[in-house]
Amino acid sequence: MTVSVLVVDDSGFFRKRLTEILTSSGQIRVVGVAANGREGVELAESLRPDVITMDYEMPIMDGISAVREIMKKHPVPVLMFSSLTYEGARITLDALEAGAVDFLPKNFEEIARDGSQLQKILIDRVLDVARSKPAGRTPPPPRAAAPSPSRPVATKVPVSSRPAASARQAAQPMPEAPPRRASRKGPARHYAVVGIGTSTGGPVALQRVLTALPASFPSPIVLVQHMPASFTPAFAERLNKLCNIEVRQAEDGDILRPGLALLAPGGKQMMVENRSGKPRIRILPGDERLNYRPCVDVTFGSLARAYPGKTLGVVLTGMGSDGREGCRMMKQSGSPIWSQDEKSSVIYGMPMAVAKAGLSDEVLSLDEIGPRLIEGVC
Structure with missing residues (x-):
C-alpha cells in the first residue's frame, strides 16, 4: 500500500x-x-x-x-x-x-x-x-489526583519521538504468547523503584501517567524516553512544571527518593546501583553499538540486579522492542511488569513485545496506569 x-x-x-x-x-x-x-x-x-x-x-x-x-x-x-x-x-x-x-x-x-x-x-x-x-x-482525561498548590494542573498532552536508528523490523508481531489483561492484585505494596520505559508516543503517555500521581507518591521513579540529548532537559523541565511529584533530568550520583522521578539524559545510559542500601544513579556514555541512547533494557537490567523482586517495570507506547529483555530480567528476579494496551498506544511496538513474550502481569490502557499506580503503590 x-x-x-x-x-x-x-x-x-x-x-x-x-x-x-x-x-x-x-x-x-x-x-x-x-x-x-x-x-x-x-x-x-x-x-x-x-x-x-x-x-x-x-x-x-x-x-x-x-x-x-x-x-x-x-x-x-x-x-x-x-x-x-x-x-x-x-x-x-x-x-x-x-x-x-x-x-x-x-x-x-x-x-x-x-x-x-x-x-x-x-x-x-x-x-x-x-x-x-x-x-x-485521543484527548486527555481529567486528572486523577488533586493538584499541589505549587504545581499547575496539566491541560495539554504532548506526543513523542524516538532515535534515528531504525527499529521498524523489531516492531513486527512475534509468534509468542498473546497479551493478556490480568486481574487486579491484592493490597498495595512498596516498590524500591518504579521504572517506566517508552519511545514514540512517550511524552503524551508519561505526562498523563505522572500528572496523576500525588506529591506523596512513596516510591522513586526512573524514566527512560528515547530522545536526543538536547531534548531531555527541556522535557524534564516541562514535566516538573506540570506534575505534583518532582521531575528532573538524572545526573551521575543522584540518590533515589520517594516522590522524585529522574529522566535518563539523551545520548547516554542510565543505571541504578544499590551499594550498602544506598540507591544511586550512574550515568554512562552512550555505547555506539546500542541503537538506543538511553536504552530501556540497560536501565531495567540494572534495576533487576539492584533490587531483585522489589521493583515495578512499566513499558509504554513506542517503536521496536526495547525494554523486553530488561523486563525479562526483572521478571526473573521476581518483579512485576505492566505494559500499555494496543488501543491506547500511539505505536504498539515496545509494549507488544513485552506482552507477547508473556512478561506482562497487567496490560493496561494509558488512562488506567496512573490510577493503578496510586492504587497498587500508595
Whole structure:
C-alpha cells in the first residue's frame, strides 16, 4: 500500500529535496506541497494525506498553529522537522503537545552520515508515522489526583519521538504468547523503584501517567524516553512544571527518593546501583553499538540486579522492542511488569513485545496506569 504525504515547508529547496527522497522509495507518494501553515491546513483538508511533514517556522501560519488546526479538522499523523537546540526542543515539544506524532532534525547532516543512510531514515520514519495514531483522536482525561498548590494542573498532552536508528523490523508481531489483561492484585505494596520505559508516543503517555500521581507518591521513579540529548532537559523541565511529584533530568550520583522521578539524559545510559542500601544513579556514555541512547533494557537490567523482586517495570507506547529483555530480567528476579494496551498506544511496538513474550502481569490502557499506580503503590 502506498503512503500519501503532504510536505509543508517554506523552503522551496527543502520541499523539492524531501519530495525526491520520499518518492524514490516506491512506497510513498507526495500528493501535495505547501509553502506555509495556512496552505498546509487547506491542503490537508482537501487531499486527506496519510502523513504530513511539517516545518515549525513559516510565514502566514507557523507549524504549531497548523498542527492544532489540522488536529481539530481532520487528525492525521504529523512528522515535524526541527532544530536540535534547546529552543528547538521547546518548540518541538509544543508541536508534539499540539498533536504531532514524531520529529526529525531539519539539518540532514544531524541525522545521517551519508545520502543512503539519510534516505533510509527519512523513508522509514514516514512509514512508521503512517502506522501511528494521531494525538488529536485521543484527548486527555481529567486528572486523577488533586493538584499541589505549587504545581499547575496539566491541560495539554504532548506526543513523542524516538532515535534515528531504525527499529521498524523489531516492531513486527512475534509468534509468542498473546497479551493478556490480568486481574487486579491484592493490597498495595512498596516498590524500591518504579521504572517506566517508552519511545514514540512517550511524552503524551508519561505526562498523563505522572500528572496523576500525588506529591506523596512513596516510591522513586526512573524514566527512560528515547530522545536526543538536547531534548531531555527541556522535557524534564516541562514535566516538573506540570506534575505534583518532582521531575528532573538524572545526573551521575543522584540518590533515589520517594516522590522524585529522574529522566535518563539523551545520548547516554542510565543505571541504578544499590551499594550498602544506598540507591544511586550512574550515568554512562552512550555505547555506539546500542541503537538506543538511553536504552530501556540497560536501565531495567540494572534495576533487576539492584533490587531483585522489589521493583515495578512499566513499558509504554513506542517503536521496536526495547525494554523486553530488561523486563525479562526483572521478571526473573521476581518483579512485576505492566505494559500499555494496543488501543491506547500511539505505536504498539515496545509494549507488544513485552506482552507477547508473556512478561506482562497487567496490560493496561494509558488512562488506567496512573490510577493503578496510586492504587497498587500508595
